[in-house]
Amino acid sequence: MEYFSNVKRINYEGAKSTNPLAFKFYNPDEVIMGKTMKEHLKFSMAYWHTFTYLGGDQFGGASKSHHWDSDNKMATAKERVYAAFEFMEKMQIEYFCFHDVDIAPRGENLAETNKNLDEIVAIIKSEMSRTGIKCLWGTTNAFGDAKFVHGASTSCNSTVFAYTAAQIKKAMDITKELGGENYVFWGGREGYETLLNTDTEAELNHLAILLKMAVDYKKKIGFKGTLLIEPKPKEPTKHQYDFDAATVIGFLRKYGLENDFKLNIEANHATLAQHTFQHELNMCRINGMLGSVDANIGDSMLGWDTDQFPTNIYDTTLAMYEILQNGGLGSGGLNFDAKVRRGSIDEDDLFYAHIAGMDTFAWGLRVAAKLLEDKVFIDFIDSKYESWKSDLGINIENGTIDFEGLERYALENGVTPNKSGRQELLESILNQYIYNN
Numbered sequence: 001m002e003y004f005s006n007v008k009r010i011n012y013e014g015a016k017s018t019n020p021l022a023f024k025f026y027n028p029d030e031v032i033m034g035k036t037m038k039e040h041l042k043f044s045m046a047y048w049h050t051f052t053y054l055g056g057d058q059f060g061g062a063s064k065s066h067h068w069d070s071d072n073k074m075a076t077a078k079e080r081v082y083a084a085f086e087f088m089e090k091m092q093i094e095y096f097c098f099h100d101v102d103i104a105p106r107g108e109n110l111a112e113t114n115k116n117l118d119e120i121v122a123i124i125k126s127e128m129s130r131t132g133i134k135c136l137w138g139t140t141n142a143f144g145d146a147k148f149v150h151g152a153s154t155s156c157n158s159t160v161f162a163y164t165a166a167q168i169k170k171a172m173d174i175t176k177e178l179g180g181e182n183y184v185f186w187g188g189r190e191g192y193e194t195l196l197n198t199d200t201e202a203e204l205n206h207l208a209i210l211l212k213m214a215v216d217y218k219k220k221i222g223f224k225g226t227l228l229i230e231p232k233p234k235e236p237t238k239h240q241y242d243f244d245a246a247t248v249i250g251f252l253r254k255y256g257l258e259n260d261f262k263l264n265i266e267a268n269h270a271t272l273a274q275h276t277f278q279h280e281l282n283m284c285r286i287n288g289m290l291g292s293v294d295a296n297i298g299d300s301m302l303g304w305d306t307d308q309f310p311t312n313i314y315d316t317t318l319a320m321y322e323i324l325q326n327g328g329l330g331s332g333g334l335n336f337d338a339k340v341r342r343g344s345i346d347e348d349d350l351f352y353a354h355i356a357g358m359d360t361f362a363w364g365l366r367v368a369a370k371l372l373e374d375k376v377f378i379d380f381i382d383s384k385y386e387s388w389k390s391d392l393g394i395n396i397e398n399g400t401i402d403f404e405g406l407e408r409y410a411l412e413n414g415v416t417p418n419k420s421g422r423q424e425l426l427e428s429i430l431n432q433y434i435y436n437n
């Protein structure tokens, strides 16, 4: 059965096209810096927002329905697979990401849940081989159910820790079965509300123990994908332990896990941490830990995760600028962890939303590549730091001068005049590249 019968395959028509169901900038086979756009961008559909979200918010329930949904949960899960693959094929999206609960309904107990998962995974696998669509990453939802009220691996209740481990084990098995290129850990309720009732030291130790067990299990089953941690500073808890990239990197180093994990950076989570998206990508890049991206956008005036489709060309340009300098995302990709607004109630809106996100990233890629080819900021930064190429700079960096030597230098030479940082000039050059590409 065709679920989106009024939409044909979305094709590239160029910037002048007025067809809302066409790409204006995303030209999958166009080569940029030696790779095709689709290789650079590796777009992925998020199973949860696109195929299970029905528009509900804190003030109201569903605002729309999916015509593949029915009262029978397993039948719905099966039809959802066909609808999802039809959607991805038409969108030319080659990857998807999922939580266990997105693809199959929870059963009465763990065994029944796992059985439901096995049944749906078999269907997903056959759709994957029919279409060539791949799994970017899998994960588990260890935050929605009531048992996670005090956290999952950081719960005060050790039986919840055990249940979390069991869920992750199964989700890793499935991800491996589907040839997933990564496995994601987002600590949905790994955080706290108040220190009056929280032993943070024990909770962080337990989180590290769980991650270590995941590394061991990955090796045991021969899962070749990358393990990723997705930082977020708050929501649902007041303070999430995986606050931001720097916090996660410090945590991984403390527990000797830094070679086993990379990070999955989500734009809206950066906003919530009061960082730019580029900052978070940059912190990962300079630490060799940039793994993948949840491509969305937040609202800078709202303090919660709005998970909107990315339509800000500055964000995507500067994100691609970091990603290109990272040499790409390796096994990672750009996963649209984004949902259409509650008022976008037609199924066509799912297409418009993904087209907008893909076009905005495609244009950002093009601009970022040009900025790098022309060495616009690189040359400026090189000249800004040129004093570090002097004998003084080299001695400081090599550790061949100490405080006394530096005091002698300062007494003899004083300080040379500073040069302008030229921020406004650089911002206007950035505009010029965005507008004239």
Ligand code: XUL
Pocket (backbone or CB within 6 Å): 099, 139, 184, 186, 230, 232, 266, 294, 305, 337
């Ligand atoms: C929540 C979030 C999650 C993770 C996967 O804010 O981003 O959807 O990406 O659990």
Ligand code: CO
Pocket (backbone or CB within 6 Å): 186, 230, 266, 294, 337
């Ligand atoms: Co996310």
